[in-house]
Amino acid sequence: MVTIPIEATTPYDVVVDDQDRWIEMKEWSSYSMLWVVTDEHVDSLYGETFRSKLTRVHPHVVWSVVEPGDASKSLSSLEHLVTEGLGHGCDRHTLLVAFGGGMIGDLAGFLASVYMRGISYIQVPTTILAHDSAVGGKVAVNHPLAKNAIGSFHQPSGVYYNVSRLDTLPVQEVRSGLGELLKHAYLSRYVLESSFEDDLFLALNKGEEMDWVSWLARGIRVKQAIVETDEREQGIRAWLNFGHTFGHALESVESYRIPHGEAVLHGMVFAFLLSGDEERAERLFDWMRLNDVTPIDWKPSAHYIERMMVDKKNRHGSIRFVLLRESISVESVSTEQIYSTLEKMKGWWGR
Numbered sequence: 001m002v003t004i005p006i007e008a009t010t011p012y013d014v015v016v017d018d019q020d021r022w023i024e025m026k027e028w029s030s031y032s033m034l035w036v037v038t039d040e041h042v043d044s045l046y047g048e049t050f051r052s053k054l055t056r057v058h059p060h061v062v063w064s065v066v067e068p069g070d071a072s073k074s075l076s077s078l079e080h081l082v083t084e085g086l087g088h089g090c091d092r093h094t095l096l097v098a099f100g101g102g103m104i105g106d107l108a109g110f111l112a113s114v115y116m117r118g119i120s121y122i123q124v125p126t127t128i129l130a131h132d133s134a135v136g137g138k139v140a141v142n143h144p145l146a147k148n149a150i151g152s153f154h155q156p157s158g159v160y161y162n163v164s165r166l167d168t169l170p171v172q173e174v175r176s177g178l179g180e181l182l183k184h185a186y187l188s189r190y191v192l193e194s195s196f197e198d199d200l201f202l203a204l205n206k207g208e209e210m211d212w213v214s215w216l217a218r219g220i221r222v223k224q225a226i227v228e229t230d231e232r233e234q235g236i237r238a239w240l241n242f243g244h245t246f247g248h249a250l251e252s253v254e255s256y257r258i259p260h261g262e263a264v265l266h267g268m269v270f271a272f273l274l275s276g277d278e279e280r281a282e283r284l285f286d287w288m289r290l291n292d293v294t295p296i297d298w299k300p301s302a303h304y305i306e307r308m309m310v311d312k313k314n315r316h317g318s319i320r321f322v323l324l325r326e327s328i329s330v331e332s333v334s335t336e337q338i339y340s341t342l343e344k345m346k347g348w349w350g351r
């Protein structure tokens with residue numbers, strides 16, 4: 001078990017374990033009710049056992065289930081959940097429990113930030129990707145015109161991983177989670193004392209079973225270092241967007257057929273090429289090919305540029321990328337350079 005304390009406006013612990021020891025250790029008496037929000041997949045796999053563990057520590061457990069997938073991260077799901085909460089008598093002393101992947105973490109976290117003007121919540125993540133999304137307190141739902149367009153900052157009062165639940169993840173979701181873990185590995189050389197980029201590639205290429213407690217903890221330490229310095233994204237928190245400018249555009253052009261972390265993998269190849277780091281771009285690209293990362297169904301370049309135009313990092317109409325060189329920078333890049341990088345990537349996928 002690894003415990004990582006996060007310094008934030010309201011500090012909290014991230015516990016990464018291979019069982020649910022935290023349930024016995026937590027103080028529950030101050031909460032009037034526990035309100036679990038989960039999705040149908042997670043509910044069918046783990047709902048019954050998790051619920052019975054919670055009912056041993058608290059007499060009032062309310063259970064809400066939404067459909068899996070990002071379409072549930074919407075204002076209509078939010079309204080539906082508020083109706084359920086009110087119907088069950090959830091009050092301001094209720095603890096909301098986000099039990100699932102990043103979609104549930106974002107939706108339930110946002111619900112906690114607005115329900116009766118804000119209630120406490122904890123994250124119980126069940127995907128690899130959620131080692132990123134569950135930490136840092138950024139919560140949101142999507143708008144039909146833009147992902148995460150309606151959101152807030154609301155820190156959880158704890159994040160509790162039981163990595164034994166990762167065994168049932170479909171292979172595409174494992175790759176997607178590795179996308180965000182690789183992002184943290186690339187950022188580690190700038191924010192930690194030593195980089196774990198080479199170690200991670202070594203472990204992945206050996207094809208051995210991953211020690212998730214240790215790997216997720218390494219990723220979370222990168223996120224910790226960044227969000228503790230910049231809780232509300234006024235500065236370096238933007239670094240966490242490495243790979244996301246092209247990644248988000250790709251997700252949108254592909255109508256979310258490609259999972260988030262896989263899109264970030266493509267986006268990091270793109271950003272390394274823009275950074276002039278062809279060696280890292282090539283190493284990542286080779287790993288992606290070897291591991292069957294969903295290939296891009298290429299559309300005309302203008303489609304990607306149009307989507308990049310609405311990226312949240314942009315300023316005065318210019319498209320900005322997080323670039324990794326000697327140091328990290330967030331820079332405007334010309335459309336000519338973006339066009340030529342798109343052509344290069346199309347060439348790589350075609351070879």
Ligand SMILES: NC(=O)c1ccc[n+]([C@@H]2O[C@H](COP(=O)([O-])OP(=O)(O)OC[C@H]3O[C@@H](n4cnc5c(N)ncnc54)[C@H](O)[C@@H]3O)[C@@H](O)[C@H]2O)c1
Pocket residue numbers: 039040041042045068069070073100101102103104106126127128129130132133134136138139148165166167168169170173176259260261
């Ligand atoms: N808030 C943030 O800082 C932040 C950061 C990164 C990503 N995100 C958000 O996270 C979301 C993506 O998260 P995700 O990849 O975890 O997606 P997800 O929550 O949609 O989960 C992916 C799929 O895996 C299933 N699943 C979850 N746990 C499982 C398990 N243990 N076994 C089998 N199946 C399981 C889910 O039902 C779903 O079908 C996106 O909405 C993205 O915007 C947020």
